Amino acid sequence: MPVIDEAAAGRIFREESGRSVAALIRVFGDIDVAEDAVQEAFAVALRTWPGSGLPPNPGGWITTTARRRAIDRLRRESRERELLSEAAVLAPGGYDDCGMSEEAGPVLDDRLRLIFTCCHPALSTEAQVALTLRLLGGLSTVEVARSFLVAEATMAQRLVRAKHKIKAARIPYRVPEDHELPDRLPPVLAVVYLVYNAELTGPAERGLCSEAIRLARILATLMPDEPEVDGLLALLLLTESRRASRRRPDGSLVLLGEQDRRLWDGALIEEGQAIVRRCLRRDRPGPYQLQAAINAVHADAATFEQTDWSQIVALYDQLLAVAPTPVVALNRAIAIAIGEVQGPCAALALVDELDLDNYHPFHATRADLLQRLGRNSEAAAAYERAAALAPTDAERDFLRLGGRASR
């Protein structure tokens, strides 16, 4: 019998709670009822699992226990009739006690419905990300608040407001139809990407990266015809493959050129590159696919110097055409400079045209280019500006070091 402690139970809960919450929302048509019931089921799990051992299907156990709790609670509060009639409207197919059983045929995953509900365009971007983390990622309000760097009370209020709007305005719990997907998919992909980056750029490790990859995998399985979904998954896998080499022990970022490639995860690279190749065959490129392709080219190179820079610049040209943002332009200029496609002088001219004064990588890039051109005092000033804008102490220290070294 597998031994189970509180930490292991917590991990299982995080993995399974999104599915359970989503299933219960389908049955009961009420987010709060679903969330409370799943929380209660988890509390029961914490009490019983350490003694009885892990059930064969922990996710199913939580869902079943939560469903029973929810029915008990609805009966107790004698709101059953009212809520069940609401549930019948929200959940086509209606309510029945067997609603949780494995359904036959190609059934859309409840989590897919839930992510489209969380990312409905009628909700603010912040609410979209927060709700996704809370309902699908199984993060507590405290954890969601921490990843946004806001007070718990603020986040609690934001979540309550978003859930109230879903209920009052009747934001539907459904997957948009094919003709609606072009408009409705981008916020979903953006939220999954934000969830990933919330950890990557945030001050601490919080398991958000694996959560985002899990969500992207669900989307890719359930929407095999959408190349951008594949593109996002490949991008996340290839980014994730470099995790072990990305930070120094003090937490500061290691730039791509200085990363120890032996630490890159070969299995993730292989999986990501296979998806990129599939995308190329489809030839319907979008921003996520192109960013994935850029990362795939980096992953191909044995050393930084051996990178196929002309291909990277060509991909950035394409990316700039579909997503003309200053950050993309900056990265394109960096590729041009590093690959010596045109050299640092031309790259600096490109960079100086960009309006990114509050973006610390902009100043770090300028600093690096100025240093290569031997304009050391200007480089030092740019490092200082980058350091002043950097989000973490470790990065600030690193950039200040760069500034001193160039003097």
Place this chain on the structure above:
Amino acid sequence: MTHYLLSVHSVEGEARPPMTDEEMQQSHKQVGIIEQEMKSLGAWVFSGRLHAPDTATVVRMSDGKVLTTDGPFAESREHLGGFYIIEAEDLDAAVAWASKVTEAINAPIEVRPFAGFAA
């Protein structure tokens, strides 16, 4: 089903792209078609266009007496120009109607659920 208020907002003093007579007629015709569609599909409950805010009168309690004054209640540049009350399955259905109307008249529309109307 839920009842929604689709309120059409106009911004005082804001130069909207001027409509030619022909465009105006086209817009009118389009609105007529949409309203007909709302009615035939059972979505239309009530609708109305309002006179300009300078025709408004405010009635309020002041020192225990009812006071009647000139002017709109809110001192804002945005005013309600007209509205629809519709019945819709969910927010997506309501937004679909609002999208048709905003395309026809090129003015922003706020979609808001009525409290206590959920069937």
